[in-house]
Amino acid sequence: MNDKIMSFIEEKVLPIAGKVASNRYLNAIRDGFVFAVPFLIVGSFILLILNLPLTDKNNFLYLEWYANLMAKYRADLIQPFNVSMGIMCMFIVYGIGYSLAGHYQLNSITGGFLSLFGFLLVSAKVEYVPIVESVSKSFLVAPNTSIPVMDARFMDAKGLFVAIIFGIISIEIFRFLVKKKLIITLPESVPPAIAKSFELLIPVVVVIVIFQTINIIIQKSLLLMLPDLFMKIFEPLLHISDSLPSIILILFLVHLLWFAGLHGTNILGAIVSSITAYNIAVNQTALQAGEAITKVWAGGFFDCYALMGGVGTTLGLAIAMVRSKNEHIKSIGKISIVPAIFNINEPIMFGTPVVMNPVLMIPFIFVPIINASVAFILTKLNIIGHIVASVPWTTPGPLGALLATNFNFGSMILSLVLIFTSYLVYIPFLKAYEISLEREEANNK
Numbered sequence: 001m002n003d004k005i006m007s008f009i010e011e012k013v014l015p016i017a018g019k020v021a022s023n024r025y026l027n028a029i030r031d032g033f034v035f036a037v038p039f040l041i042v043g044s045f046i047l048l049i050l051n052l053p054l055t056d057k058n059n060f061l062y063l064e065w066y067a068n069l070m071a072k073y074r075a076d077l078i079q080p081f082n083v084s085m086g087i088m089c090m091f092i093v094y095g096i097g098y099s100l101a102g103h104y105q106l107n108s109i110t111g112g113f114l115s116l117f118g119f120l121l122v123s124a125k126v127e128y129v130p131i132v133e134s135v136s137k138s139f140l141v142a143p144n145t146s147i148p149v150m151d152a153r154f155m156d157a158k159g160l161f162v163a164i165i166f167g168i169i170s171i172e173i174f175r176f177l178v179k180k181k182l183i184i185t186l187p188e189s190v191p192p193a194i195a196k197s198f199e200l201l202i203p204v205v206v207v208i209v210i211f212q213t214i215n216i217i218i219q220k221s222l223l224l225m226l227p228d229l230f231m232k233i234f235e236p237l238l239h240i241s242d243s244l245p246s247i248i249l250i251l252f253l254v255h256l257l258w259f260a261g262l263h264g265t266n267i268l269g270a271i272v273s274s275i276t277a278y279n280i281a282v283n284q285t286a287l288q289a290g291e292a293i294t295k296v297w298a299g300g301f302f303d304c305y306a307l308m309g310g311v312g313t314t315l316g317l318a319i320a321m322v323r324s325k326n327e328h329i330k331s332i333g334k335i336s337i338v339p340a341i342f343n344i345n346e347p348i349m350f351g352t353p354v355v356m357n358p359v360l361m362i363p364f365i366f367v368p369i370i371n372a373s374v375a376f377i378l379t380k381l382n383i384i385g386h387i388v389a390s391v392p393w394t395t396p397g398p399l400g401a402l403l404a405t406n407f408n409f410g411s412m413i414l415s416l417v418l419i420f421t422s423y424l425v426y427i428p429f430l431k432a433y434e435i436s437l438e439r440e441e442a443n444n445k
Contacts, residue, residue: 024103085156132144247372314340316423398413
């Protein structure tokens with residue numbers, strides 16, 4: 001049975017996974033999200049700080065000074081969120097262009113700017129708008145003063161798919177023109193920075209012609225902005241993605257790849273990041289507006305409930321290994337326990353090993369799926385809180401759950417309980433592995 005499973009993985013799964021892992025577009029999308037992470041985390045924490053459950057007089061956490069501070073300065077303090085999560089697409093699309101241009105051995109910096117430019121062309125109208133009296137103080141201008149205003153409606157998650165698609169198209173146009181030598185080249189005596197800027201002139205013009213033509217056609221025929229059209233197209237897929245079957249499928253694939261020795265998190269990272277970034281932005285918009293929060297698979301949902309200790313919920317396994325009577329397993333457990341608390345599990349994955357270990361395969365794949373299923377159901381039932389803030393993936397699971405859900409203590413308790421139940425599930429399989437090691441040692445003597 002084990003041989004058949006391993007044969008299936010080697011013959012069917014590994015070739016497909018290898019192609020996905022080397023896909024330049026998925027790698028560029030993944031890099032774009034990675035580059036944007038610091039801004040998204042800081043923006044999320046700003047929103048979290050401004051929406052702490054301390055303003056309700058009926059809540060035992062009520063703090064009068066905090067409620068007064070928020071009433072007076074909230075509009076000013078929200079600015080860091082507005083220019084981070086509120087315009088997340090600008091960071092992500094630049095990162096996509098930077099990464100993809102580098103893959104093609106084009107200038108990464110100018111490639112990043114070209115992708116950003118292409119995205120802004122189709123997503124951000126700029127007009128001179130008279131500022132009404134009610135908001136003139138926020139802009140520090142006199143009432144009815146006309147100032148240039150950029151429409152930022154699609155700078156957040158609503159423009160994410162346009163950012164990805166048009167960021168990639170911009171670089172493909174750049175690559176095509178360079179390949180056909182349809183660019184302006186200057187003599188070698190010209191400083192490189194100037195030469196690179198002139199190299200981009202024709203690609204910029206071509207991007208303007210193509211993207212503006214698309215813009216005009218869509219806006220005149222459908223009376224829609226391009227991001228609006230994309231949202232209508234992708235909305236059914238986004239609705240399906242925030243479902244338990246989608247979570248189970250992704251977790252199964254990630255862990256199957258990891259079991260085969262491939263970094264499943266990185267391979268499927270672009271898909272996961274696109275979904276969770278969009279969903280957490282939706283949740284944050286609802287939180288800011290005081291509306292019901294609906295998205296479950298958002299932000300670090302996996303880190304809080306399914307990947308405590310890393311893939312496989314291996315913090316539970318690390319605890320079990322520390323308590324093992326087998327010296328090899330116990331020593332690996334001692335080395336692995338501290339990194340596992342911070343969701344780093346390479347020592348346990350390759351030291352035990354878990355990779356290609358048929359005895360530990362079942363709990364490694366199915367414990368995270370069970371944990372995520374429990375968390376999904378409890379979140380849907382509003383028994384625990386929804387994810388509304390991004391936290392670093394190295395944050396210990398229970399602490400991450402507490403912070404990400406705006407200090408919902410039920411979420412932290414659930415994360416702790418899932419670590420304990422994971423430990424209990426791993427114990428019999430670990431004991432079976434101990435027996436197999438002892439038999440192997442006996443045969444070698």
